[in-house]
Amino acid sequence: MQRIPRWHHVQPDQWQVMLLLVLMLLGPTPVADPGQTQRLALLVAAPWEGESAMFNDVVATYHALRQRGFAPEEFLVLAGPLTRSVLLAFLHDVQRRIGAWHRGEVWLSFSGHGTFRGTTAAEARPGLLLTNALHSAQEEQVLWEEVFAALQVPATVQLTLLPDS
Amino acid sequence: MKAEPGAELACRARNYRFEHQGNPQERGVISYYAGQTLAQATTFAAWLQRIEALSSADLQEGRLAWFYQPSLQLLGPATTRLPGEPVKVGIEQR
Numbered sequence: 001m002q003r004i005p006r007w008h009h010v011q012p013d014q015w016q017v018m019l020l021l022v023l024m025l026l027g028p029t030p031v032a033d034p035g036q037t038q039r040l041a042l043l044v045a046a047p048w049e050g051e052s053a054m055f056n057d058v059v060a061t062y063h064a065l066r067q068r069g070f071a072p073e074e075f076l077v078l079a080g081p082l083t084r085s086v087l088l089a090f091l092h093d094v095q096r097r098i099g100a101w102h103r104g105e106v107w108l109s110f111s112g113h114g115t116f117r118g119t120t121a122a123e124a125r126p127g128l129l130l131t132n133a134l135h136s137a138q139e140e141q142v143l144w145e146e147v148f149a150a151l152q153v154p155a156t157v158q159l160t161l162l163p164d165s
Numbered sequence: 166m167k168a169e170p171g172a173e174l175a176c177r178a179r180n181y182r183f184e185h186q187g188n189p190q191e192r193g194v195i196s197y198y199a200g201q202t203l204a205q206a207t208t209f210a211a212w213l214q215r216i217e218a219l220s221s222a223d224l225q226e227g228r229l230a231w232f233y234q235p236s237l238q239l240l241g242p243a244t245t246r247l248p249g250e251p252v253k254v255g256i257e258q259r
Contacts, residue, residue: 039248053180057196064203068249105248111193160248164195 038104041065042094044087045079046112048132055079057111057164065107082112082130084139091150104157108147114165115141128165181233195235204252210243 043061045054058079065075078090098106115129127143144163153159182189183197198216206212216237223229 041248051180051191053191053193053196056185056190057193057200060192060200061196061203064200065249067204067252068247070249107248109196109199111196158245158248162196162199164193164199 038098038101039070039074039106040094040098040104041070041075041107042090042109043075043077043079044082044090044108044110044112045077046082046087046110046128046130047080048113049081054111057109061109061162070107084130084142087128087130087142088146088150091147095150095152098151098153098157101154101157104154105160106151106153106157107160107162108151109162109164111164114163117141117143179233181229184228194233195237198235203247205254206247207251208244208246209239209241212247213237213239213243 041062043058045058047054058077062075062077066072076090076094078087094106098104110128113129113132115127116124117127118124125143125145127141127146129141131140133140151159179194180191181194181197183192184190185192198220199212202212202215202219206215216235220229220234224231224234
């Protein structure tokens with residue numbers, strides 16, 4: 001069976017299920033509330049085959065942010081063997097949710113592996129490496145600049161990035 | 166290291182087995198220390214300070230090999246408050 005990653009709104013009791021099964025939970029888009037700071041936490045795990053660390057990272061980060069007051073409906077989780085198109089689709093979905101925000105906070109943590117394009121430090125372009133193939137194809141990489149371009153976080157929204165790659 | 170023209174460098178993230186509720190658990194090193202210290206931190210600078218203090222303590226007490234110790238850098242204003250509200254020390258849950 002092919003494993004297809006999906007993104008989720010997380011409920012507190014879903015973690016065990018989420019790590020074992022592939023589910024697609026379409027939750028409501030966070031509604032604008034002029035009296036409250038809008039925020040969204042994006043937890044992305046891109047393990048290579050056989051790795052469990054990235055899933056554990058997502059669970060731990062979820063609990064840490066819950067302790068800081070994030071509500072379950074303020075999380076979107078993308079975890080599993082990812083491709084470039086799946087990751088970018090996820091980010092574009094996020095952009096549709098946050099694009100009209102006038103203020104707010106977006107948290108993005110990525111747990112996975114990295115890569116660089118370029119031959120010198122000066123021209124190196126860092127990115128994410130989604131597979132452990134020796135010669136990875138374009139479909140298996142996403143540059144950080146492409147991540148930011150897809151998200152298009154409004155200038156008045158604070159982006160917190162925690163890259164573990 | 167200099168890559169051949171047109172070649173790519175892969176950066177394999179460092180995972181490590183940390184103790185979690187009495188059992189070893191694979192974690193990304195950066196994520197582990199970031200997560201352990203996130204709940205109580207107020208600003209980004211304070212968060213980084215806690216990460217460095219905790220990883221140094223683990224190193225000194227033999228819970229972390231020296232080549233796994235993270236060396237992190239803040240990009241952006243260090244005094245900005247982290248999202249959400251910090252947990253008071255007395256009620257932190259682990």
